[in-house]
Amino acid sequence: xxxxxxxxxxxxxxxxxxGELSAVEVTRATLARIAARDGVTHAYLHxxxxxxxxxxxxxxxxxxxxxxxxxxxxxxxxxxDCMCTRGLPTTCASKILEGYVPPYDAHVVxxxxxAGGVIVGKLNMDEFAMGSSNENSAYGTARNPWDSARTxxxxxxxxAAATAEGLAGATLGxxxxxxxxxxxxxxxxxAIKPTYGRVSRYGLIAFASSLDQVGPxxxxxxxxxxxxxxxxxxxxxxATSVTRPVDDYEAECGKDVRGLRVGVVKGATDRGCDPAVxxxxxxxxxxxxxxxxxxxxxxxxxxxHALAVYYIIAPAEAxxxxxxxxxxxxxxxxxxxxxxxxxxxxxxxxxGPEVKRRIMLGTYALSAGYYDAFYLKAQKVRxxxxxxxxxxxxxxxxxxxxxxxxxxxxxxxxxxxxMSMYMQDIFTLPPSLAGIPxxxxxxxxxxxxxxxxxxxxxxxxxxxxxVRIGHAFETAIAWNHRPPRFS
Amino acid sequence: xxxxxxxxxxxxxxxxxxxSKLFCGCSIEFGAPPNTHxxxxxxxxxxxxxxxxxxxxxxxxxxxxxxxxxxxxHSVFARKNYFYPxxxxxxxxxxxxLPLNENGRLVVEVEGTTRxxxxxRIHLEEDAAKNIHGAGSGESTLVDYNRAGTxxxxxxxxxxxxxxxxxEEYLKRLREILMCLGVNDGNLEEGSFRCDANVSxxxxxxxxxxxxxxxxxxxxxxxxxxxxDYEVARQITVVSGGGTIRQETRTWNETQGKxxxxxxKEEAMDYRYFPDPDLPxxxxxxxxxxxxxxxxxxxxxxxxxxxxxxxxxTAADASxxxxxxxxxxxxxxxxxxLLARANKLTRDAAGKRxxxxxxxxxxxxxxxxxxxxxxxxxxxHVAELLALVESGEISGxxxxxxxxxxxxxxxxxxxxxxEQGLSQVSDTAAIEAxxxxxxxxxxxxxxxxxxxxxxxxxxxxxQVMKAMKGAGNPRLVNEVLQKLLSEAP
Ligand SMILES: [Zn+2]
Numbered sequence: 023x024x025x026x027x028x029x030x031x032x033x034x035x036x037x038x039x040x041g042e043l044s045a046v047e048v049t050r051a052t053l054a055r056i057a058a059r060d061g062v063t064h065a066y067l068h069x070x071x072x073x074x075x076x077x078x079x080x081x082x083x084x085x086x087x088x089x090x091x092x093x094x095x096x097x098x099x100x101x102x103d104c105m106c107t108r109g110l111p112t113t114c115a116s117k118i119l120e121g122y123v124p125p126y127d128a129h130v131v132x133x134x135x136x137a138g139g140v141i142v143g144k145l146n147m148d149e150f151a152m153g154s155s156n157e158n159s160a161y162g163t164a165r166n167p168w169d170s171a172r173t174x175x176x177x178x179x180x181x182a183a184a185t186a187e188g189l190a191g192a193t194l195g196x197x198x199x200x201x202x203x204x205x206x207x208x209x210x211x212x213a214i215k216p217t218y219g220r221v222s223r224y225g226l227i228a229f230a231s232s233l234d235q236v237g238p239x240x241x242x243x244x245x246x247x248x249x250x251x252x253x254x255x256x257x258x259x260x261a262t263s264v265t266r267p268v269d270d271y272e273a274e275c276g277k278d279v280r281g282l283r284v285g286v287v288k289g290a291t292d293r294g295c296d297p298a299v300x301x302x303x304x305x306x307x308x309x310x311x312x313x314x315x316x317x318x319x320x321x322x323x324x325x326x327h328a329l330a331v332y333y334i335i336a337p338a339e340a341x342x343x344x345x346x347x348x349x350x351x352x353x354x355x356x357x358x359x360x361x362x363x364x365x366x367x368x369x370x371x372x373x374g375p376e377v378k379r380r381i382m383l384g385t386y387a388l389s390a391g392y393y394d395a396f397y398l399k400a401q402k403v404r405x406x407x408x409x410x411x412x413x414x415x416x417x418x419x420x421x422x423x424x425x426x427x428x429x430x431x432x433x434x435x436x437x438x439x440x441m442s443m444y445m446q447d448i449f450t451l452p453p454s455l456a457g458i459p460x461x462x463x464x465x466x467x468x469x470x471x472x473x474x475x476x477x478x479x480x481x482x483x484x485x486x487x488x489v490r491i492g493h494a495f496e497t498a499i500a501w502n503h504r505p506p507r508f509s
Numbered sequence: 510x511x512x513x514x515x516x517x518x519x520x521x522x523x524x525x526x527x528x529s530k531l532f533c534g535c536s537i538e539f540g541a542p543p544n545t546h547x548x549x550x551x552x553x554x555x556x557x558x559x560x561x562x563x564x565x566x567x568x569x570x571x572x573x574x575x576x577x578x579x580x581x582x583h584s585v586f587a588r589k590n591y592f593y594p595x596x597x598x599x600x601x602x603x604x605x606x607l608p609l610n611e612n613g614r615l616v617v618e619v620e621g622t623t624r625x626x627x628x629x630r631i632h633l634e635e636d637a638a639k640n641i642h643g644a645g646s647g648e649s650t651l652v653d654y655n656r657a658g659t660x661x662x663x664x665x666x667x668x669x670x671x672x673x674x675x676x677e678e679y680l681k682r683l684r685e686i687l688m689c690l691g692v693n694d695g696n697l698e699e700g701s702f703r704c705d706a707n708v709s710x711x712x713x714x715x716x717x718x719x720x721x722x723x724x725x726x727x728x729x730x731x732x733x734x735x736x737x738d739y740e741v742a743r744q745i746t747v748v749s750g751g752g753t754i755r756q757e758t759r760t761w762n763e764t765q766g767k768x769x770x771x772x773x774k775e776e777a778m779d780y781r782y783f784p785d786p787d788l789p790x791x792x793x794x795x796x797x798x799x800x801x802x803x804x805x806x807x808x809x810x811x812x813x814x815x816x817x818x819x820x821x822x823t824a825a826d827a828s829x830x831x832x833x834x835x836x837x838x839x840x841x842x843x844x845x846x847l848l849a850r851a852n853k854l855t856r857d858a859a860g861k862r863x864x865x866x867x868x869x870x871x872x873x874x875x876x877x878x879x880x881x882x883x884x885x886x887x888x889x890h891v892a893e894l895l896a897l898v899e900s901g902e903i904s905g906x907x908x909x910x911x912x913x914x915x916x917x918x919x920x921x922x923x924x925x926x927x928e929q930g931l932s933q934v935s936d937t938a939a940i941e942a943x944x945x946x947x948x949x950x951x952x953x954x955x956x957x958x959x960x961x962x963x964x965x966x967x968x969x970x971x972q973v974m975k976a977m978k979g980a981g982n983p984r985l986v987n988e989v990l991q992k993l994l995s996e997a998p
Contacts (some may be wrong), residue, residue, distance in 0.1 A: 106556040119555070126549055128556055225556040232786035261560050261788050339786055342588050345599035346553045350652075365592055388590070388781035397783060 026051045027188030028509065031097050031245035032272075034191050035138075038081065038096035045078035045085075045096030049140050052098040056142070056189050059507075064164045065174075065184035067103050068111050069143035074098065077140045084138075093248060095138030100190035102181045103144040104151055105236065106225040107131050110141075114227050115159040116149045118372025119353045128225020129260070130194055130236045130253045137252045142190055146180030149374045150344065151201055151229040153177050154446040157437050158376045166208060167505035168472055172430040175205030175446075178239065182209040185239045186505055192240040192249050198229050199332050200426075200450025202237040203462035207425035207475025210464045210503055212246045212492065213239040215450075217483045218457035219264035221250075222257030228343040230336035231262075233454050242501075243463060243493040247271035250485060266483060274490040280314030282491060285418030288321050294445060296428045298468035303424050306465045306476050306495075310422075313498055315491070320414040320421060324406040328451040329444060331407065334387045334400035335455075340377075341384030347372060379440070408456040415481045420491055423449040425462040425475030453479045461488040464501050473503065513710040513748070515741050516718060517670035521683060522661050523693040524636070524701035525568045526880065531635045531660035532559030532602065539699050543641075543653040551658035553597030558787050561586070565633060565660035566609070566791065568692040570801050572662060573610030573631045575690055575808055580798045584609040584632075586788040589780045594652050595637040603663075605782040608632035609791065615666075615686075617678040624675055627667035636661050662692075668707065668718060673737035677730050680704060685809045689834045694879030701879070703728050708737055709754070710744045719744075720754040724768055726761045736761040740768050812837055820844065820860025829868055835882040836875070840867055846892030851899045862895050870912055885916045894922040901982055903931055930980065940973065940981055940989045947972045948993060958994055966990065 026034060026048045037043040053071050060066050081096040101107060104114045106124035108131075113119040127135070134141065148158035156163045156179030164180040166172040167187040174183035178195025182205030185193050195202040197215040206213030215237045226236055238249030254268045286307060291300045307317055349355030349368030356367035373381070387396040414421055426446050436443045453460040458479055465476035476495070480487040530537055533550035549557035570580050587605040613628035638657035642650045664683065670676045684702055687693035694701050704727055709719035722744070727736045739761075744754050756774040761767075807815075809831040816827040830840045843863045848854060854862075874885035886894075894911060897903045903911060903926055914925045925931075947969055948955055954965045966987075973986050 112555070114555075122555070124549075124554065124556065126554075126556075223556075224558050227555040228787075230786075259560060260558050262786075338783060342590050342600050342781070342783070345590060345592065346555070346597065348592065348594075348599060350594050351552065351597065352554070361594070385781065388783050390779045390781070393781075393783070 025509070026098075026191075027055050028504075029191070030242055031094070031191045031240060031248055034097050035091075035093060035095055039085070039091050041085065043096075045081035045140060046075060048096055049074050049078035049098055049142070052142055052188075052190065059187060060189060062165060062170055063167055063183050063187055063189065064162055065146055065180040065187065065189055066100070066143045067113065067115060067146050067159075067161055067180070070110055070141065073110065074140050074142045077135070081138050081140065092136060092138030094134060094252060097139055097191040098142045099134050099139040100142050100145045100181060100184045100193040101131060101134075102147050102178050102193070102195045104147060104196055104227045104229070105131055105194060106227065107141065107144065110144060112144065112227070113161070114150045115147045115161055116347075116372065116374070116377070117160045117354060118347045118369070122353050124225075126225065128236075129222035129257045131225065133253050133255075134194070139252070145178070145184055145193060145195075148177035148179070149377050150227070150340070151177040151196055151198055151234075152340070152376050152380055154200070154204060154443055155431070155433070155436065156180065156205075157433065158374055160374055163433065166430045167507065168210065168430065172432050172472070173208065175208035175426075175430060177201040177205075178213075179205045181239045182206050182211055182213070185209065185211045185241060188508065192238055192245050194236055194249070194253065195239050196226055196229075197235050197237045197450075197454065198233045198336060199454045200447040202239055203450050203460060203475065203477060204426045204446060206239050206462045207464070207473065207477075208430035210473030210505070211239055211241055212243050212461065212463050212496070213237055214246050214250050214461045214485065214488060215454065215459060216250060216254060216485060217264065217459045219260075219262050220459070220483065220485065221253050222255075222260040222263045224257055224259040228339075230339040231343060232339060233332075233336060243461070243489060243496050244272060244275045246461070247275060247489045247493075250489075254485075264483065269486050271485055271489045274486045275493040277490045277494075278314075279491050279494040282315045282420065282487075283318050283418040284310050284315045284491070285318050285320035285414055285421035287325070287414075287421065287423055288319050290423045290449075293448065294427050295424060296468070298429060298470075299424045299427060299474055302466040302468075302474040303476070306422070309498055310491075310495065313494055318418045320417055322407075322410040322414060322452060324403060324410050325452050327403050328407055328455055329448060331400045331403045331455060332447070332451045333383065333444065334396050335404065337380040337384030338387045338397050339384065341381045341388065344373075344377070344381060376440075404455050407452055411452070411456045411458055411479070411481070419480070420487050421479045423477045423479075425449060425477040429468045429470065429472035429474055449477055453477075458482055459485045459488055461492050463492045463496055464503070465495070465499070467503060471506075512713045513741075513745050514713045514715075515671055515673075515737075516668045516709045516711060516721075517673075517676050517737060518668040518707040518721075519666045519670065519676060519679060520705045520707070521664040521680070522636075522703045522705075523572075523664060523687055525565050525660040525662060526692055526694060527562055527564045527568065527660050529562060529564075530658035531562050531565050531633065532658055535658065537656075537659050541655055543651070543655060546655045547657070551597065552654055553599075559602060559785075561788065561791060562660060566793065567797075567801065568660075568690075569609055569631060569633050569662045570793065570798065571690050571805065572664070572687055572692050573613060574798070574802045575686055575805055576613035576615055576628050576631070576664075578610040578613035578628060578631055580610050580793060581607060582793055582795065582798075583607070583790045584793075585790050586633075586785045587782045588785045589782055591778050591780055593637070594650065595640050595657070597638065597654060597657055601635060601637065602785055602788070603634035604632035609793075615679065615682060617675060617682055619672070619674050619678050624669065624671065626669040626679055629665045629667050631662050631664045634661050634663055635659065668709070668721075673734040673741070676706065676737055677734050680730060680733060682809070685832060688880060689806060689809050689837075691834070691880060696879045697729055699879075700728065704733060706733065706737055708740045708744070710741060710748065720756050722754065722756065722768070723758045724761055725758060725771065732761055732763065735766065736768055739766065743768065809837075816860065819856055820864070821857035822860055822864050826864045826868065829872075830864060833877060833882060835877075835880065835884075836867075836872070839882070839884055839888050840864065842888035843867065843891040843895075846889050847895050850892055850896035854899065862899075863891065866891065866895060866908070870909060874916065886912065890915055890922055897922060897926060901984075902926065904983065907931055930978075937985060937989060940977070940985055941993070943973050943976045943981070944969070944986070944989050944993055947976060948990075955994065
């Protein structure tokens with residue numbers, strides 16, 4: 023039997039559909055690999071062996087009966103712990119939701135199940151998706167499979183680490199300001215942040231509602247495209263869901279990219295980028311030229327404000343979104359002397375320091391007398407950032423930047439300094455604020471042997487372009503690096 | 510002592526008559542077992558999202574257009590943030606800046622003076638859950654989320670009312686309009702029409718508004734008057750005593766007959782309103798607005814004017830009959846059916862007859878429950894019954910007993926009359942036969958009559974009617990008796 027851990031989602035699905043592999047043996051192999059390796063990586067917060075084996079057996083039965091199988095039939099899938107899974111714990115890596123079991127599946131989880139995907143478990147993350155290193159998980163941090171002394175990135179660190187180490191065929195993460203792209207970059211895998219509204223947020227526990235999007239993390243672009251095809255599409259339960267029909271993303275793999283105009287942001291790597299990242303980015307431009315792409319220099323004049331805008335809007339929305347965690351209806355409750363005291367004790371004990379910091383920031387930004395100066399102004403600048411992209415896309419078809427200014431850093435390196443941690447997101451924040459799609463694909467290794475990511479952005483609902491160029495690039499550089507301990 | 514003018518503005522929360530809640534598909538049925546009409550959305554479970562109920566938007570728009578408001582093509586839902594267990598998300602989705610509707614008016618009349626009240630805004634918002642204090646072990650509070658998320662519209666008036674009677678009149682007229690539109694069931698007991706009042710006083714002639722107090726818990730028309738009257742007197746006492754009014758929220762305590770302080774302005778919460786990122790701006794097309802405007806029904810005020818002009822009603826009658834949309838419909842259907850049956854009647858006469866009969870007889874047995882009214886008989890039966898009176902087949906007095914039998918049996922009035930042989934005998938031969946017998950048997954009275962004691966006529970009529978078991982047409986009986994008495998030697 024082939025080693026399922028090394029196989030792409032599309033290969034696995036084909037092997038299971040043809041009968042070469044059974045879904046149950048693939049699931050068993052994945053569970054065994056998790057048992058052997060996740061003690062170190064700690065990508066999973068909860069592994070559902072029983073549920074996964076049952077789902078796999080169902081796929082095998084369906085195949086035996088000659089039923090038509092879904093595009094993910096039998097493929098082991100991990101789900102970031104901020105997406106509701108019926109009957110499975112969903113904690114957002116927070117103490118406040120310890121033991122919480124949702125009564126319903128998130129839209130994306132329904133879609134994965136309907137496509138035959140086998141849900142293996144729930145993945146580690148920064149608490150409520152707030153963080154860039156996974157160090158904010160209340161249940162212990164996930165580690166980078168390339169170097170366990172380093173962060174897998176965040177907030178979808180568990181998802182990226184599990185994908186990189188073959189602890190799932192592919193995973194679903196969520197991205198608010200870079201939370202699938204940055205960890206994908208640190209772990210040498212691919213992640214797509216779809217257009218805001220392309221994927222329903224129903225059942226995704228909100229961090230910042232106007233920014234949150236679920237996105238796939240996979241070991242190659244074709245797999246990510248397949249996953250996106252499964253989760254994208256209109257959902258009447260999400261009022262911000264887009265109605266436009268879903269494109270055939272996978273069909274973009276292998277298409278020619280000659281003549282494609284690639285925008286390079288002027289001075290993109292001037293600010294705080296590691297030399298290894300600067301070098302990889304320069305090499306990438308040459309490789310794209312070699313593929314026949316035309317490089318165009320573009321400007322995003324308001325980009326420098328993205329960090330400030332993001333750290334007003336996201337915490338403001340979060341302060342309101344997280345108000346419901348009060349110990350009254352579900353999750354942790356610490357009884358106090360009266361109602362107010364119970365609220366204070368519950369939230370005091372349930373939330374970690376970064377979550378509290380952002381709730382306070384957001385509460386302040388929305389307060390009477392500060393609203394206009396902070397929240398309203400941030401919204402106006404957000405509009406300008408969005409307009410920058412619209413203008414840039416009149417001159418290019420896609421736009422590239424590094425995904426993050428550095429490769430994976432060591433634990434503790436930035437955890438004492440929130441600002442330097444926040445700087446990890448400077449490239450991923452602008453597309454999030456603009457609501458446009460972006461992909462992170464590996465573009466090389468640092469001298470330390472750590473992966474570096476390339477971010478490609480496209481105009482609204484043009485995920486097809488990301489797949490086309492991402493796949494062409496990945497093929498051109500023959501990316502097949504795996505973490506040292508992979509096999 | 511200075512003279513003071515009362516200034517009142519009202520905020521009405523009217524529950525919309527949608528089948529489901531404002532942001533989810535749960536039923537809004539009243540009185541269901543606690544926490545049975547709930548789902549992830551109205552329980553605010555993590556990951557759930559709101560989706561606006563189009564029926565609620567349409568109803569609020571209907572109300573707004575009837576009150577002359579401008580409907581905004583793009584309005585915005587906002588979050589009002591505060592912690593309380595009756596709020597599943599610890600924020601309420603409401604409209605703050607950019608509400609759906611603005612700038613309407615409602616004219617009220619009290620004792621001959623009219624007052625134009627500006628409707629500042631009508632916006633949509635979700636209701637909170639219901640806290641049941643002292644439940645269970647006695648110490649605890651239980652929360653019933655059945656009501657959580659119910660669609661409300663808040664109707665905010667300007668500070669344009671000048672007395673508690675004007676306030677009461679405004680509320681009555683507003684409630685009547687909302688019920689006529691079918692957007693609110695007007696049920697004060699079940700809390701589907703609730704009111705808060707902002708009350709202040711100022712010296713007569715002063716332009717600047719005085720410091721206001723917001724009165725809560727005044728959920729009946731009677732309480733509104735009592736609470737406002739109490740509050741005005743309280744404020745006058747404070748100010749005339751040299752004191753100043755503190756801006757605060759006060760609650761009406763019915764047992765003590767007082768308004769009591771709840772919280773002061775300093776304690777007022779900062780709700781940190783901001784546009785709800787889960788809900789895109791609410792878009793209403795100009796076509797939808799015009800379609801809703803075109804579909805507005807005749808409003809109570811126009812109905813009253815028409816009843817006065819066309820159906821000969823008094824203002825008092827018109828007011829009663831337009832007070833509930835079902836009763837107005839019933840009244841008009843009865844008039845139309847009566848005109849169809851008794852084609853010699855004028856509209857005016859038919860209107861009067863139906864108005865009198867419905868008010869004095871039918872409404873006594875009517876049971877109103879929100880927008881539904883259980884009426885004892887159909888409008889067709891009312892018309893049939895009044896047509897029988899009109900043709901002289903039964904007397905007005907008999908009509909009442911026939912009504913009772915129709916109510917009891919469900920049979921048509923004509924059938925009841927036929928079965929009980931109540932039809933008045935208009936056959937002069939039969940009456941004459943009976944009359945002759947009566948006169949023959951009462952010769953001394955005939956003599957008295959001839960001698961000028963004409964008041965014995967009543968006795969003869971009574972005897973004839975008795976002989977005919979009450980079925981004789983009284984007018985004919987009279988005529989026949991007079992004829993026979995004048996003929997007799
Ligand atoms: Zn519900």
